[in-house]
Amino acid sequence: MKKVLLALLVLGVLAAAAAGGWYLRREQKITSFAASPVTLPQEGVTVSVPTGTGPRALARLLADAGIVTDPELLYLYIRREQAGPRLKAGEYLFEGTLTPAQVVEQLASGKVKVYRFTIPEGLRVEEILPIVAGSELKLDLKRLEQLAMDPAFLRKAGVPTASIEGFLYPDTYTFTRGASEEKVLAKMVERSLEEYRKADAQRKDGVRLSLLETFTLASIVEKETGQPQERPRISCVFHNRLRQGIKLQTDPTVIYAMKLLRGVYSKNIKKKDLETPHPYNTYTTPGLPPGPIASPGAAALQAALHPLDCDDLFFVSRNDGTHIFCPTLDCHEAAVRQWQVEFFRKQRQQQRTGGPN
Template sequence: MKRIFFSTLSLILLLGIPTVLGVLVGISTLPLRETEVVKIINIPPGTCLNKLSSLLCSEGIIRSKHIFSLLVRLKKADIKIKAGEYQFSNRMFPAEILSKLIRGEQVKYTVIIPEGLSITQIANLYEKVGLANKDKFIRLANDPQFIASLGMEGNTLEGYLFPDTYRFTRYIGEKNIIRCMVQRFKKVYGEEFKKREQELNLSQKEVIIIASLIEKETSCPQERPIISAVFHNRLRLNMPLQCDPTVIFGLNNFNGNLTKEDLKTPTPYNTYLISGLPPTPIANPGLASIKAALYPADVDYLYFVSKNDGTHYFSSTLKEHNQAVYTYQKKWDLGKDKLNNGEK
C-alpha cells in the first residue's frame, strides 16, 4: 500500500495535479462488480476521511480507500462531505459516491403522524423509528424559550405539531423535526382561518383547543361540525363541556378505564369541574377538526352519547339525552353521575 501511495505521489509531482486527477477520474469510471449489492451506510457526524474511506472499502462499496481518499483531497471535498445514512451500490463509481456525499443525498425515512396524538405519543413514534430521543423531544416541545424561537407563544406546543406524512433523514435532530411540524401547522392555519377566528371572537389557541377536543371525541368526518356545535353552544351558555378526553388527559397513568372517581378528580383539565376550555389543547388535531372548530354546524344540540358503533346520538334537551343514554348505554350503570346530572 505504501508503494501505491508513493507511486501516486511521484506521479503527481511528475505529471501535475490536473493530469493525475484526470487519471483518477478515469479510474473511477471503471465498473466495480458484476453482481450488484446495495447497502445502507451510516456515516456518523464527525467521521474523518480516513474512517470514511475505510468504511466504504470494508463494506465493499469501493476497491481502494487510498485512491478514494486521494480523489476527495484533490477535489478539496473533505469538508463538504455531509454525515448521514446513504444508500450505495458496489457498482457505483467513486466519483458518484463522492458526489452523493457532497450533495447530502441521504436516505429519508417516511413517518406518518396520525391526527389526535399527544406530544408524548409523537415523541414515542419518532424514537421508535430512530429519528429522535423521546425525552429530548418532549423537553423541547415544552420549552418556552425554544417555543418562542419558533414564533409561537405559551409553554407547550401541544396542538401545534401538525399531523401529516413527513420524510426525515437520520440525523435531522429533534429541533428540526419540531420546527418542520410547526411550520406545517402555520402553513395550514392561513389567513382564512385567522379571519374566521376573529369572526367567532376566538383566539388561535382557543380554536386549537376546541379542535383537539373534537379530534379526540370522534373519528367520523360527518360528526365533527356537529360535535363542534355542541361545544360552542355549551360555551355560549356557560355550561361545563363535560368532555371525557380532557379528564383523561389530566390524569396521571390512566389505565384505559374512566371511572366515576376520575370524573371527580380535580385537575386543570377536568371539564366536569371547571368552566370553559381547558388550559391547553389535549392533542394535535388535523385539518378536518380545525375546520370543524371554526365552522360548527348550525344546530342547537347540547348533548351527545356514543352509539357504540363509532358514531353518536345528539340531543337538544336533557330529557332526550337521558333517553338516548338508556337506549345506547343500557348495559352501563345508569346510576352514574353522567346520567343523573345530564352529562354526555
C-alpha cells in the same frame, strides 16, 4: 554533433509517445473503472462523510466500505471530473448496483440518508415523545421532555402556553442524521402553526377563538370522534354550548384531568371523577380547559374554526364510532336510554345467555 542531436530528438519523440500511450491507457482505465458496476448488499451500505473530507480520503473511505474497488482510480476520476468541490458531507445510503460514477454523482447531489417517523392524530405529548426518541434519529427522551416544558424554547417555537401539549402536529417527518431535539420539536410545532394558518384562512364569521383556544377545542374534537365527517358537527355542539354558557361536559377532558391529578391515564371514568374539580374537567369547570388535551390534525383544526351550522347541544355515542346528535334534553335522554342504557343491558344479557335476546 548532428548525430547526437538526432538521437536526442528520437529519444524525445519516443518518450513523448510512451508518455502519451501511458496517459491514454490510464484514461481508458479510469473510464472503464468509473463505468464498472459494484453490487452492494441487499440492505445497502451506509457511509458517513465528515465535513472537510478531501477526495483522496473520501476515495479510501468508500473503498473500505466496499462501495468501490479501487481508491486510487476513484481519486483520479474525481480529479479528472473536477468533482471535488461539488462533493458534500453527510450520511449516505448506497443501495443496489452502482458504478463509481453514480456514487460520485450521489455525493455531489447531496442526496443524504433520511430517517422518518410518523405521529398519529390525537396522541398526547407523553405518547408522542417516546415515538420521536425511539426513531432511528436516536434522540434523547429526557432532553425532549425538558424542551417540552422549557418556557424559552416554547416561546421561540411559537407555542402560546407553558406546555407543548397539542402543538406536536400529527404527520410523517423526515430528518437527516444529526438533527437535534430542538430542531425536531421546532419542526413539529411549525407544522402545527402552518395547519392553523390554513384553517384560520377559512375561519367562519363569528368564530372568535384565539390560537390557544383553537388548538384546545380542536384537541377535544379530535378525541371525541374518529369520523372525519362528524368533526364539524361535534365542533358545532361545543360552540353552541360555549355560546349559551353550558358546560362542555366532554369525557376526554375528564380523563386528561384525572391523568394530571393521579399520574395514571385510564379511560374508565367513574362518577367520582366527573365530580372532581379540576381546570381540565369540563364537568366541573365552565368553558374550555386551559390548553389542549392531545395533538389535533388538520381536519380537527378546520372544524374548530369552521363548525357546521346546527342547533345541537348534545351527542351520544352509537358505540360504533359514530354519534346521535340532539338539540334538546328530551332527545338526548332518549338517545342515552337507547344507546347507553339499553344497548349495554342487551349486551350483558347476551353474555349471560350466550346469544341474542
